[in-house]
Amino acid sequence: MSKISVYPERQHYERVARALVEKHPCLRDLGSEKGWYSWFHSLKFKLGNYRQKLSAAGCSEVVINKRKGEGLKGQNVKRSKKGEVNYCPDPPEGQSLENMEEKRKIMEAEMRKKDPDHQFVEDLMVATFSQRRKEIVGDQPLIAEVLSRWPALFNERQIKAEFKRIVNTDLLQSFLDGLDSLVPRLLELYKSAARSGKKQALKRILDCLVRDVSG
Secondary structure (H helix, E strand, O other), X not given: OOOOOOOOOHHHHHHHHHHHHHHOHHHOOOOOOOOOHHHHHHHHHHHHHHHHHHHHHOOHHXXXXXXXXXXXXXXXXXXXXXOOOOOOOOOXXXXXXXXXXXXXXXXXXXXXXXXXXXXXXXXXXXXXXXXXXXXXXXXXOXXXXXXXXXXXXXXXXXXXXXXXXXXXXXXXXXXXXXXXXXXXXXXXXXXXXXXXXOOHHHHHHHHHHHXXXXX
8 A cells, every 4th residue: 555655545445454354354353344444444553653654764755744833753744634645756766856956957948949849858857756846845936936947847738747747647638527527517508598699609509519419
């Protein structure tokens, strides 16, 4: 579980606990209705302790997600069920902050060109992902500063690529999927507006849709 995320959600704990009991029936909780409830809590405690160790070792993601405020040492590590995780991976093996900063400067210079090499910029953005997330999530700079240091991040292609790198989801596809679920309600709204007689252009478009469906 920790290899995938140190901040799993409730359903992830439940799936792992259920799979454990199904694979090894001898581990089933005799006094539990589901048979795996104690393993669910055990996994949560183990991941919590693991986050404590990662925080003490200086893991970027856990350090950045630590709770703000006073308290005893080790008690301000963010628990998995509180809010969203700010994904902040450690630098790739063999890469230093100095190397990534040099690549950032190359990317910045490339974006000043009238016709930048988008594939080259993509490679540089991937190589500097760890540094960028540490700056944006950890330092929380102003948008103007982000634009100055990471101009490629405001390019349409890189917006989609960065979204994919952070949440491993295609931004455009997820938007279209969400839009598809709203289409019936949107059509009803458009039809209501067209019936008022004030939206003749909209009415013509809807009439074309009806003819295409019926044809």
